[in-house]
Amino acid sequence: xxxxxxxxxxxxxxxxxxxxxxxxxxxxxxxxxxxxxxxxxxxxxxxxxxxxxxxxxxxxxxxxxxxxxxxxxxxxxxxxxxxxxxxxxxxxxxxxxxxxxxxxxxxxxxxxxxxxxxxxxxxxxxxxxxxxxxxxxxxxxxxxxxxxxxxxxxxxxxxxxxxxxxxxxxxxxxxxxxxxxxxxxxxxxxxxxxxxxxxxxxxxxxxxxxxxxxxxxxxxxxxxxxxxxxxxxxxxxxxxxxxxxxxxxxxxxxxxxxxxxxxxxxxxxxxxxxxxxxxxxxxxxxxxxxxxxxxxxxxxxxxxxxxxxxxxxxxxxxxxxxxxxxxxxxx
Amino acid sequence: xxxxxxxxxxxxxxxxxxxxxxxxxxxxxxxxxxxxxxxxxxxxxxxxxxxxxxxxxxxxxxxxxxxxxxxxxxxxxxxxxxxxxxxxxxxxxxxxxxxxxxxxxxxxxxxxxxxxxxxxxxxxxxxxxxxxxxxxxxxxxxxxxxxxxxxxxxxxxxxxxxxxxxxxxxxxxxxxxxxxxxxxxxxxxxxxxxxxxxxxxxxxxxxxxxxxxxxxxxxxxxxxxxxxxxxxxxxxxxxxxxxxxxxxxxxxxxxxxxxxxxxxxxxxxxxxxxxxxxxxxxxxxxxxxxxxxxxxxxxxxxxxxxxxxxxxxxxxxxxxxxxxxxxxxxxxxxxxxxxxxxxxxxxxxxxxxxxxxxxxxxxxxxxxxxxxxxxxxxxxxxxxxxxxxxxxxxxxxxxxxxxxxxxxxxxxxxxxxxxxx
Numbered sequence: 001x002x003x004x005x006x007x008x009x010x011x012x013x014x015x016x017x018x019x020x021x022x023x024x025x026x027x028x029x030x031x032x033x034x035x036x037x038x039x040x041x042x043x044x045x046x047x048x049x050x051x052x053x054x055x056x057x058x059x060x061x062x063x064x065x066x067x068x069x070x071x072x073x074x075x076x077x078x079x080x081x082x083x084x085x086x087x088x089x090x091x092x093x094x095x096x097x098x099x100x101x102x103x104x105x106x107x108x109x110x111x112x113x114x115x116x117x118x119x120x121x122x123x124x125x126x127x128x129x130x131x132x133x134x135x136x137x138x139x140x141x142x143x144x145x146x147x148x149x150x151x152x153x154x155x156x157x158x159x160x161x162x163x164x165x166x167x168x169x170x171x172x173x174x175x176x177x178x179x180x181x182x183x184x185x186x187x188x189x190x191x192x193x194x195x196x197x198x199x200x201x202x203x204x205x206x207x208x209x210x211x212x213x214x215x216x217x218x219x220x221x222x223x224x225x226x227x228x229x230x231x232x233x234x235x236x237x238x239x240x241x242x243x244x245x246x247x248x249x250x251x252x253x254x255x256x257x258x259x260x261x262x263x264x265x266x267x268x269x270x271x272x273x274x275x276x277x278x279x280x281x282x283x284x285x286x287x288x289x290x291x292x293x294x295x296x297x298x299x300x301x302x303x304x305x306x307x308x309x310x311x312x313x314x315x316x317x318x319x320x321x322x323x324x325x326x327x328x329x330x331x
Numbered sequence: 332x333x334x335x336x337x338x339x340x341x342x343x344x345x346x347x348x349x350x351x352x353x354x355x356x357x358x359x360x361x362x363x364x365x366x367x368x369x370x371x372x373x374x375x376x377x378x379x380x381x382x383x384x385x386x387x388x389x390x391x392x393x394x395x396x397x398x399x400x401x402x403x404x405x406x407x408x409x410x411x412x413x414x415x416x417x418x419x420x421x422x423x424x425x426x427x428x429x430x431x432x433x434x435x436x437x438x439x440x441x442x443x444x445x446x447x448x449x450x451x452x453x454x455x456x457x458x459x460x461x462x463x464x465x466x467x468x469x470x471x472x473x474x475x476x477x478x479x480x481x482x483x484x485x486x487x488x489x490x491x492x493x494x495x496x497x498x499x500x501x502x503x504x505x506x507x508x509x510x511x512x513x514x515x516x517x518x519x520x521x522x523x524x525x526x527x528x529x530x531x532x533x534x535x536x537x538x539x540x541x542x543x544x545x546x547x548x549x550x551x552x553x554x555x556x557x558x559x560x561x562x563x564x565x566x567x568x569x570x571x572x573x574x575x576x577x578x579x580x581x582x583x584x585x586x587x588x589x590x591x592x593x594x595x596x597x598x599x600x601x602x603x604x605x606x607x608x609x610x611x612x613x614x615x616x617x618x619x620x621x622x623x624x625x626x627x628x629x630x631x632x633x634x635x636x637x638x639x640x641x642x643x644x645x646x647x648x649x650x651x652x653x654x655x656x657x658x659x660x661x662x663x664x665x666x667x668x669x670x671x672x673x674x675x676x677x678x679x680x681x682x683x684x685x686x687x688x689x690x691x692x693x694x695x696x697x698x699x700x701x702x703x704x705x706x707x708x709x710x711x712x713x714x715x716x717x718x719x720x721x722x723x724x725x726x727x728x729x730x731x732x733x734x735x736x737x738x739x740x741x742x743x744x745x746x747x748x749x750x751x752x
Contacts, residue, residue, distance in 0.1 A: 022377055025428040031410040033371050034388040036378045046382075050430055076383040078432045084481070110648075118481040125621055144577065148533065155529045179348070182576040186531040194529070208351055223564060223576050231520025263559075272609075318563045318659045325606055 023047030058089035086130040221259035254284040337569040356722035362678030363468040383427030386441035392693035424460030439491035474509015485526040486683035490539030501640040522561030534574040534587040570664030582673035585699020593733035658706035666721035701728040
């Protein structure tokens, strides 16, 4: 499909293919608020866009003016919407469209409209687009490993078009790059729960617990694997309480006496769910108490709350609330 | 890096002489008003990237001015009403500018802006019937909403739609059905809420999801204890909030995350019940007792199916719930971050030191500051104690309605207007 090369320098009003079109100015009224001092080329492009949009002209030149408008303001969802109508009417080559989106996304990786448009195109192309979409999101994520839109799009691609085979590996890679990347942990959860090639959460649980415990030991101050560990036992708190690896990783971190906040918080949650602590736990928590703390806390859970209130002052109110709300029979 | 810049600022504060210190602790009201009013009157060419967001600019600016206890002159007020009317689509809803397709976010912004202006002319300019038609059209069979015709679907869309419907008292079963299921499917293993099922827990979507569930009377269905556990850990060492685990703090989350706490404080009885059920070994969710507590529609109960009546007072009655819990976040630390790190002495607020000021951050930093200042207030009638306010007491802002993020008094005026028309 041929259309004019982008970067056409002549103003629209001087291009012969537009000579029959009367540009439509914006109806801002006589005294608009938040008026923008548009540059001339912006005004002109939008005036011509309005002309074809209001006339519902779904032609090649209309397509071209949407490209120009998008380059000036990638956030104009009306332009994107009309572009989709035109692409449909012209039965355009959507593989070319993917290239167009790629160029626009380079400057605007966090723009909703671009990603929504990408999703629309990919949906039309179906599984033909799968590897391209996985490559595209991978590229964006290589520049910003936490780009929210890229991750959402990637998840959509996997669910609608497939391509799960290498996804767990991809997560592993990203976590090797940065074990603190919570988006990668979230994706890992997505893969182990939804991939048709894996057995589902329960089947994956053991190996995932091993992996997660390793990550915790390496960096106990990393919140991500602690939450992930809890997530592996979603809807099955009893199994979580009963898994010796869970309580044991808490004890290991507590005994090392460094970066213990999440270990303490996890221990507290375990206790609230009926965990029966051994003397080791009581000793480990004791060792973390500072002299000014009340040494006579009646049970371990209360003691943990006290220690946390002191060690994690930003959340002092939260730990006080937790202490206040401890279930009656907590150890 | 951010941490060190922030701590440098805190250290700077302690090292300067007393009188210089007090300047740094003060809210630069005049400068902010100047920055804001200038924006309302004229914006430079670089704002062309917000050409599809002009109702947002109106809301961010007007709401900020109102939070500062000020208002705009009659001329600006009338011009705003006229302008927003031009953004209104003949078939309902508001677009990002005149001639643009209606969009849920700009509809939310326009309506909140008009409520912030207040007064008969402003409120009557909203064509509620047409807004309802637009909302119905945006409704997806899955229960969620699309942002515009054939647009993207996410928790933000649900919030903007439900918030608008609620405040205009046009919320009904047709709009509500399936929304709760969609939002529930967005609560992640971390406890926070994501934009779409499977995505990462995120502050903006968590506020949107929680507020929506409250407005539709289904907040009991969320796992509130795990939501709370996630959100408390979003407050960083700098005092500000991050949007997601292991990411940097950003001033705008002062509202998105801070606002979650304002909502939580009023859900005391539901949270208690969830804790009690956990304690008893049962599932925290799916309790018939919770369903009846959750529906705040006063005496009517769930059997009244007369369209909007069931939902129309949820937003109003929510305010009457006493805030029985102390705030679970560190209110003073948040205020400190906003005033010392996000505030610019020359006016406006920013994400963090090193970033530029903008109207979005000004709006949400101020909204978050208000939430923090009022976080120790049990009810709307008692003003905060001086110790609840960081810096001089004159820093005190106007209180907001935490479900809609409009000024409380202006919400009441709008509620009165829409309930009786």
